[in-house]
Amino acid sequence: MLELYFGPTPNARKISIMLEELGVPYHVNEIDILAGDQFKPEFLLINPNNKMPAIVDPVGPDGNPIAVWETGAILIYLAVKHRRFIPTDARARIECFKWLMFQVSAVGPMAGQFAFFRFYAPEKIPLAIERYERELNRQMRVMDKHLAENAYFAGSEMSIADIAIYPWWATMKLVSIELRPNLERWGELLAVRPGVSRGMTLLNEKLRPEVIEGGMKKKFSEQIYSTLYGDDQRVQGDKSPIAGA
Numbered sequence: 092m093l094e095l096y097f098g099p100t101p102n103a104r105k106i107s108i109m110l111e112e113l114g115v116p117y118h119v120n121e122i123d124i125l126a127g128d129q130f131k132p133e134f135l136l137i138n139p140n141n142k143m144p145a146i147v148d149p150v151g152p153d154g155n156p157i158a159v160w161e162t163g164a165i166l167i168y169l170a171v172k173h174r175r176f177i178p179t180d181a182r183a184r185i186e187c188f189k190w191l192m193f194q195v196s197a198v199g200p201m202a203g204q205f206a207f208f209r210f211y212a213p214e215k216i217p218l219a220i221e222r223y224e225r226e227l228n229r230q231m232r233v234m235d236k237h238l239a240e241n242a243y244f245a246g247s248e249m250s251i252a253d254i255a256i257y258p259w260w261a262t263m264k265l266v267s268i269e270l271r272p273n274l275e276r277w278g279e280l281l282a283v284r285p286g287v288s289r290g291m292t293l294l295n296e297k298l299r300p301e302v303i304e305g306g307m308k309k310k311f312s313e314q315i316y317s318t319l320y321g322d323d324q325r326v327q328g329d330k331s332p333i334a335g336a
């Protein structure tokens with residue numbers, strides 16, 4: 092069975108949604124990044140970049156097991172393998188890749204920096220918070236304009252681009268980034284899908300009050316901060332097979 096390495100965060104939910112939408116059976120291995128599970132040697136063998144989500148598919152392209160990490164790569168891998176959520180029309184396929192790359196290279200990283208400076212940083216730096224908030228709002232405007240003329244990001248059908256963007260958009264709504272009407276309409280199309288709903292709630296019971304999705308009801312302890320952003324990130328990360336490479 093396909094192994095999913097997962098914790099309840101927007102990045103990981105891209106993959107739980109994809110697997111649920113595909114109807115592929117999978118086994119969940121919880122990676123609690125606040126507890127440092129991403130640094131366990133057995134996980135670093137799967138993803139030397141100490142980040143989840145990751146998958147191990149027992150039947151890779153050559154019939155042998157394959158580990159895949161980076162959500163963009165996982166989504167493309169699964170879409171190609173199952174021939175779903177990736178347009179067959181050449182133009183629509185490029186459109187799908189454009190928005191998928193936009194998500195993984197811009198929306199995710201900028202939202203991550205925004206969350207860091209707004210919620211987790213011990214020192215509040217207004218300029219940094221404003222910088223990332225503005226950038227996220229700019230990205231929202233770009234997406235909203237595109238959706239004024241397209242039902243989904245790659246055109247008339249849902250694709251891995253939508254699956255990548257949805258969990259981030261859903262999270263951003265919680266932290267009162269400007270809402271946009273076309274994004275709202277698109278979000279509703281996805282929200283009613285049972286696969287999306289199951290993917291968005293996987294391991295919800297494990298959500299910690301310290302993370303945005305849970306409402307940031309608790310501040311990070313020094314240990315958690317060190318694990319995610321501080322000394323532990325470097326010291327533990329140095330044990331990774333590719334550290335210093």
Ligand SMILES: N[C@@H](CCC(=O)N[C@@H](CS)C(=O)NCC(=O)O)C(=O)O
Nearest residue numbers: 100102124129141142143161162163
């Ligand atoms: N670019 C990566 C981002 C993955 C990512 O940032 N994962 C976070 C959780 S959302 C993580 O595992 N962080 C643990 C760490 O950095 O130690 C992807 O798209 O897969």
